[in-house]
Amino acid sequence: MEGSENPSNQLLKNKYDLHKSKGVEAAALGHQRRTGERVPQDPLSKIENFLSLWHERLTPGEDNPKARRNLDRIKGVLYNRYIIKPNEIPEGYFENQRRLAREQGHGDIEIDPRMRAQLSEVIIADQTSSLDKWIDYLASPDAPYPDALKYWTIRSILNMGEYDKERHMYPQRSKGTTKPFPDLNREALAYVIDAVDKKYQEQKHPDGEFAKLLQTENFGKLYAWAIEKVTPASEEELSAANGKWIKYDQDSDPMPLVESLQGHGTGWCTAGESTARAHLQGGDFYV
Template sequence: MPKPKSPEQFIASSPAGEKLLGMFHHNLGDGALRIARIITHEQSAHRSDGTHNEHSHNVHQPTHRALGNHEAKVAEALESGYCGITHPDARFVQEEIADLLIKKQAVPEAYFALQERITRKRGQGEVVLGLEEKQRLVDTVQADQADSLTQWSTYLRSDENEHVYPDWFKVYVWESLKTMGEYDKAKGEFKKRTGSTTAPWPELNAEALAQVYDAIDHGVIRGEREVDDQLAPLLGRGDFAALYAAALADSAYNETKQEAYQATTGSWTKYERIASQHSPNYTNDGGENTRRLTDMERRVHAGEELTTEDLEFLWLNERIEGFGLDVDPRASQLLEGRDYVADFDRIAEMIGYDELYWTVVEGDEGRVWNMSKNYFVDRIDRLSDESRDDLIKAMEYDKYLDNIKTAMRARHLYQQGVEVITILDRRFVCQYPYPYRVVDDGNAIADRLIAAGADAEYTNGLLKVIRNDPIGCHSEPKIPEQILDQRDFDNWLQYMTNTVGELPCDDATRQRIMHDVVQSDLEYMERKTILDNLNTLAHINNDNRQMTRCLLDAFPTWWLKYYGRGLIAGGLDRSTAEEYLSTLQDDDELL
């Protein structure tokens, strides 16, 4: 049997203990400052309303014993009353959580770039995040982090859970959590958390946590259970991150196998999942997906055809995980060499084109969408108005759509309601074989559009304007240029005024072209630039009402709800703006 250790000895030998020891005085001082802030607030409240907070007298004062060894320091830290996770006043741990959240200035630019890529992959637009959009993302990141930590703190502090843990274990878990990042399923370990980590804290799995406590309590503290070779080094290091990762993997494996796990010497003890707690994403539906893949594999090897339900499962399911939580390769193997167009037609006949479209769009961040988006372009006439409008919006921004197919289908797309400017923006096509070159097929596309019924003066004039537009993505197939300062705006304004003014068409057509190009280019202007030049933009095509709607469309709804009325004084048409803004009202939030 292993020699028992006290909780203080165990923590002192763990990474959490190293942190407590290395920052002992700092931690106590930091905790004292938090308590001082809370008590000061309570004393102030006491003076103002005569009330009294019982917790202000419950702060345990440390004995300041002579600190002769590591265990004594850990013991004093545990007894100090400065550990937020065990303090009777919940606001203490709330302050600690607030201090742990990522700071705004620490969020890396790579995170914002990732969000832009995800937006593009989902077909939601070619966006460039401004300062306010970035702040909203930071707020979301901080809220998610706070929520993940609050779940842990609430669970550890509660006396109503099936497993109520001793204070030493709560501190051990809480201090360990502070350095834990995302769970890497492939490696079966947690990443290290840094000051720039944007991911929430690990998800709480009550069963896995109970297994960790059982292993420490029986295998180390009491020393009444032999520890096998695999578990021994983890317990010896006291590394909670490694122990929790092992428990998660063990829990997921046993759920997949759906076996009643029997406790044996040197192994985890199986606990039932605590009801109404967290549903960790480390499981795979009790192995149902795995069994279904096995059945499909057997039938295919026997020469049978996959059913439409099989195809829906394989194409549209999220990542299908196997026993080890890696992606099960059999899913892609079963689809290898298949004609996805024919498969999608079968699926659409079963569930409908709209259901298929939204399942793909809202699916796995672009894996199937990137492959199949041109499928929906071909079948745009089979979509409902809502789905068609969403696809058209994706076409306006998604520069990865197959331009050759779009160009060849110009007539078809125009008849389905796709705007002329959207189709003309897809005029750049690659000519093969290698070395290929990109050519502007705009004239041929314009001819197809005119043959389909588009106004010739408008179509040809629009093509002329967008071919040399200094911003946006009209003039050549590259990363869109932006208007970054007033000089850029002035250059753009001069180009638009001169080019549109020289078009050989009537005033109404010029107004329409100016409106459509400006509406597209607003996507590439910073909000500050739009606000600084609001009056100019509002009158740029001599139709103030039309441009008012166009400009209001360029602002996020949440922003308009708070600041929209202030735009009226900037040159917008009052009646149009008030009518537009009134539609944004709801029962809970007035303008």
């Protein structure tokens, strides 16, 4: 077992001291129990062993029910730790819903326990769905990236807040936030992962501003740069959208609305499927 076979494993050693974590130590003990062989104690070999196990669980394949259950267990652990619970939703969120109702001419509404539960379900469903998009994509054959960089990506987005369009950055995700996880932009993600992988492969680095960001190995900063610089709206798209409102009919399928917003850093909660469905149940929606 050679940790050096995957140069990007070094990122996890540098950034997280991952080789010292309980998960890596447990993976090494598990390997010894299964095979009778000890994992070499150098940091990169320990990380490689951990990632091998992580790879099996993250990429289950369609015809492996046991592996699919393992992936579901990974999701369950992340849900429990990172998805907001009903009792954690701040009262300010419900106050904001009352304010919005007044501004829309509905008067002073009372948010009774039933409505509170419904609003909480929407928040939780949108957070879960937005996190699933990242996990399912990285677990799919469409994401042929090094396991170390998949791990780095997931660990990073779990701590990223809502995109700040004015500052062009992702702030630290705050405890008690009701926002979904960041939009998945596959093109921007590919650009970031490719650049970091090339860095550890000691291939040619990009120049300019991105090169400076690359040295930080801060996923949020790199991803924000890639979204702004690599995937801007084309002139044709801007021209087509100029002054044009698109109507999404009441009670229609919410996914076209969701897909029209995701990947554009709108910051709109409507980019979550459950929230989009709730809006469309209330009436037509224009973008």
